[in-house]
Amino acid sequence: MPTFAALVSGYGWHVEDLLRAADAQRVQLRALPFADVNASIGFAGSAVKAGGICLDDMDGVLVRMMPPGTLEQVVFRMDALHRLTAAGVPVWNPPRAVEAAVDKYLTLSLLERRGLPVPATWVGQTAEEAIAAFEALGGDVVVKPLFGSEGRGLMRVEHREMAWRCFHTIERMGAAIYLQRWIRHPGHDLRLFVLKGRVLAAMRRTACDGEWRTNVAIGGRAEAWEPDAEASQLAVVAAEAVGAVFAGVDLIEDVDAGTRLLIEVNAVPGWRALAGATGIDVAAEILAALREAAR
Incomplete structure (x- = not known):
């Protein structure tokens, strides 16, 4: 019986659905917290593990969801996926795809x-340049977080004064300013x-x-x-x-x-x-x- 691991962030509906499907498919699926991933080099078999389970021994690894973390934590998690891929373990999706x-x-x-x-898009780091891009994009844009999903954090900006306030706020936060032409x-x-x-x-x-x-x-x-x-x-x-x-x-x-x-x-x-x-x-x-x- 094939044994797969699913790297997860919590145990919500999707994890339960995967476990249900695994029973029907006659495969063993281990749902393991992404935050528990660790790796050894030069001892203990030079392995990647999570929850005490060696991921190198899995027939495949599913990336279900990555939990929030610091830059170092996120980079390490991706490094671990790259290590598994290099070892010949099928990782879906591959780390390069997740990163992209x-x-x-x-x-x-x-x-x-x-x-x-693709839509006309501009990304930058300063509010001054963002205002110029806003005007070049027709003065009607959608502001998006560079990282995000499910429509969270999206804002339509149609007025220059609102654009000025929005872009300066993002700049002060130290985030990238991501603008996309409004599409009717x-x-x-x-x-x-x-x-x-x-x-x-x-x-x-x-x-x-x-x-x-x-x-x-x-x-x-x-x-x-x-x-x-x-x-x-x-x-x-x-x-x-x-x-x-x-x-x-x-x-x-x-x-x-x-x-x-x-x-x-x-x-x-x-x-x-x-x-x-x-x-x-x-x-x-x-x-x-x-x-x-x-x-």
């Missing part, structure tokens, strides 16, 4: 290099779940009344959606661009330009809303694919 997808700027730069359509969309976006080079499932997320953000975590409504060839191709190539074996890829429709744009690739995607909307057992599909890769 967690960083919105790096994600978009990789997508652009592949010739994929039809009130919904598209989430496609890619697994090993194919779209496993897709949904349309519609914003609730009075809200422009479509994320289900903040009240958006999810419904199953059958992706067309263009959307599927964009999603698959986007996942490849960041090196992800599986990913949640988000597309938005630009009403004014009549085109679709890639706005995010999530290498640690959730699937609760997707599974509910489509009826597809995403957790079982991930474990079955990992089991195949481990053979």
Whole structure:
């Protein structure tokens, strides 16, 4: 029986769903806290462990969620994943993909290099330069945290005075200022779940009344959606661009330009809303694919 480890931050719905699917798939899955990862070099077998379990002995490791931490802690956790990958342990998603997808700027730069359509975006460190970029982007932008998910921390800024206050606040915090041209969309976006080079499932997320953000975590409504060839191709190539074996890829429709744009690739995607909307057992599909890769 294959034995996998899932590196987790807490034991919420997704971990329970993976454990349920593991029983059905006849695989052993150990949910281990990412914060407990440690590594030895030159003694004790030069191994990476978590919760007393040697991850080098696993048939595969799933990165479910990384807990918050200091820069050193996060870097070490990624180092441990790189060590496992170098030792031949299948790590999903690979550490390079996790590193790329967690960083919105790096994600978009990789997508652009592949010739994929992305929104006009500016990232910098000073409020003065951000004001100039705000005006160059048409005076209507979405301000995003460089690291973040589920629509948290997004703000639409349409007025120069508000922009001045917002950008100076971010500058004082020592954070990067990430601006993206406001895209007029039809009130919904598209989430496609890619697994090993194919779209496993897709949904349309519609914003609730009075809200422009479509994320289900903040009240958006999810419904199953059958992706067309263009959307599927964009999603698959986007996942490849960041090196992800599986990913949640988000597309938005630009009403004014009549085109679709890639706005995010999530290498640690959730699937609760997707599974509910489509009826597809995403957790079982991930474990079955990992089991195949481990053979």
